[in-house]
Ligand SMILES: Nc1ncnc2c1ncn2[C@@H]1O[C@H](COP(=O)(O)OP(=O)(O)OP(=O)(O)O)[C@@H](O)[C@H]1O
């Protein structure tokens with residue numbers, strides 16, 4: 001199968017500090033693939049490079065056979081890659097519904113003129129945006145909160161808005177950066193279900209997560225990153241038995257299979 | 262006048278104003294380093310320094326040296342009051358709010374100055390008014406220029422001692438480097454912010470006092486001084502004090518040479534064009550890094 | 559557009575139509591005309607600052623460019639004011655494009671300083687390009703607009719003309735805010751990075767709204783200059799940029815209605831306060847500072863929120879009392 005995303009020999013420096021070095025991997029269509037690794041390993045940096053926020057110091061990225069490492073973020077989003085953020089980046093100046101409606105930006109067209117004069121085309125498009133956003137709010141279970149502002153919602157709900165917003169772009173690949181961080185066991189299970197349902201829609205998921213239970217349960221492939229380098233790759237069982245991985249995680253509580261309260 | 266002495270004459274003028282721009286830029290740096298704020302009221306400190314000094318020495322007949330220190334003291338206090346009144350009360354202000362607040366403080370001070378001193382332009386006698394201009398061929402060096410350079414150098418030395426050898430100065434530098442870490446080791450960050458405003462007001466006041474004998478002063482000078490000082494700070498690399506001094510001379514010279522040889526009507530535009538140019542092309546300045554991320558955040 | 563906005567807009571339109579019929583005093587009529595003209599600029603600023611989150615401390619320059627363009631074309635070149643107006647809009651928009659394209663890459667303080675420097679440069683040009691602008695004393699004899707043979711010279715007709723344009727622009731802006739483009743603009747304010755990752759071309763939108771607000775400034779300048787028939791640089795100093803900002807802040811930056819109300823307050827009120835004439839800077843400074851510290855949502859919304867809080871608090875107290883009694 002042709003890979004959806006292919007990353008080759010990625011390197012990123014921040015003023016002398018090497019955050020990523022020689023990172024290569026692929027993501028095939030319709031898969032849940034996780035990137036794990038200790039704090040500061042470079043996981044978020046990979047996401048930031050894929051989504052065009054940072055440009056790589058070296059290396060190439062293809063999405064559906066097209067080079068995207070020189071494209072700016074919004075063009076990458078238009079190609080079909082969407083994401084959430086580790087430190088939630090919600091639009092606090094807009095309602096929940098509007099937050100999700102923004103996600104519809106890549107596949108809609110209305111410009112200044114048609115927006116100002118409320119043309120027929122704009123009216124139709126607005127209806128489509130509305131119904132798609134509502135659909136996604138129902139999908140994540142926040143439809144009843146649509147006219148609230150995000151600041152009045154819980155952290156978990158804000159995370160869900162971000163996921164709904166990312167889905168609204170109609171992505172083929174979605175990057176989730178620690179969707180379960182700070183959630184309790186019950187909420188984590190719900191997120192896991194949600195991620196699974198996203199996959200059922202035919203979307204590929206690249207997941208960064210510290211919760212090993214979650215990662216091992218839902219992902220088919222795992223990459224382990226340490227100090228900016230890939231130290232292991234494979235399915236959950238292979239990774240769990242990999243000596244380098246065990247050595248890296250020795251003493252780290254995340255790898256021990258116990259649940260935070 | 263021969264071309265050479267004309268050139269020399271312009272260089273003398275350029276150095277004098279350049280020193281002032283450098284000092285305004287230092288004022289920007291001090292607050293920026295401690296807080297990340299660009300204080301748009303910086304120029305008003307300079308204006309106030311000159312104005313208060315004028316009132317004290319020509320109005321109240323206070324002796325020059327005493328007047329100098331009282332003026333600096335008063336403006337320092339004003340700087341501290343601004344911080345306590347307008348910056349301190351804000352909880353988690355956005356950058357937008359901070360910009361507008363310092364703009365407001367700036368026009369408030371300007372308005373206050375107009376209320377007190379009216380719209381006329383004031384002069385201040387030179388520090389050593391008996392001394393004749395020192396001539397270099399046909400060009401002549403105003404003794405006040407030497408005062409300006411001397412006092413600027415003295416201020417630089419005082420600042421350097423303060424930042425490198427006193428506990429408070431070191432704490433302020435720690436604050437600039439990493440606020441969180443500084444507060445963890447017991448530095449009172451809020452106090453440092455207050456101090457940075459006071460200190461930067463003080464240096465602004467000094468600049469205002471020493472430039473007034475050659476440049477005169479009125480209530481409306483602040484904005485232009487602030488923009489030019491900011492241009493200097495940016496050209497020198499925001500936060501870099503050595504850069505500020507060097508850039509000050511560069512802009513001062515460009516301005517006086519430009520006014521002399523090209524056109525005096527657009528003299529004020531030169532520093533502004535430099536600012537736009539640096540911001541658009543190389544936001545790190547000549548001395549600073551090219552770290553775009555920092556400046557475009 | 560929501561129902562609330564529709565009713566409010568209808569009410570505003572009614573108010574504007576009736577206003578000169580109730581207050582016929584030509585002096586006040588003139589002030590209401592200024593209110594309309596300045597509102598055009600503050601509407602643009604509200605979209606730029608309040609909705610998109612990009613500051614400008616140089617918008618007086620666009621106002622000035624519009625005024626000078628329209629003024630010069632209609633006197634020096636004897637062209638119709640209408641042509642002057644179109645040229646004013648396009649020149650201001652063009653200038654906004656040229657300065658906005660590099661400036662909007664900057665953020666926060668740097669953007670503020672760049673726009674401030676831009677405003678100062680344009681102000682210097684107005685003063686120094688004497689052959690074209692007449693220098694510091696400016697020039698006069700600028701004709702009024704006319705439609706066919708009907709001159710808009712009378713304040714009464716000019717009032718309706720200006721406000722017709724303002725209401726149209728206002729309606730257009732409200733439409734814009736509640737649309738795909740408007741959401742994109744607001745998302746830039748919310749989080750630029752997130753906006754980009756959702757496919758919003760943030761630099762494109764920032765530039766577009768900057769150009770739009772610049773064009774509105776140019777339009778306002780043209781309307782201004784054909785009303786006062788005289789132009790000099792003093793009107794377009796950086797101080798005026800700050801006055802415009804104060805108007806937006808007083809009305810409340812995060813709401814387009816704030817632009818119109820804030821402009822009304824700061825255009826009409828000073829006329830009643832004689833002290834304002836001489837110490838306007840002092841008062842603007844105090845007002846701006848006070849608003850930013852105590853009522854960051856603006857005067858209208860701020861006071862409204864305080865009242866609402868008080869009412870809610872009182873209701874809570876009453877409930878508590880009832881509870882106590884029933885026990
Ligand atoms: N903008 C930046 N400037 C400088 N250094 C950075 C920047 N972003 C990341 N880094 C550095 O790159 C390294 C990797 O950071 P990254 O955020 O990718 O880690 P991570 O794997 O996501 O960690 P965590 O699990 O804590 O989220 C870290 O050492 C970090 O300090």
Ligand SMILES: [Mg+2]
Pocket residue numbers: 043044045086
């Ligand atoms: Mg991370």
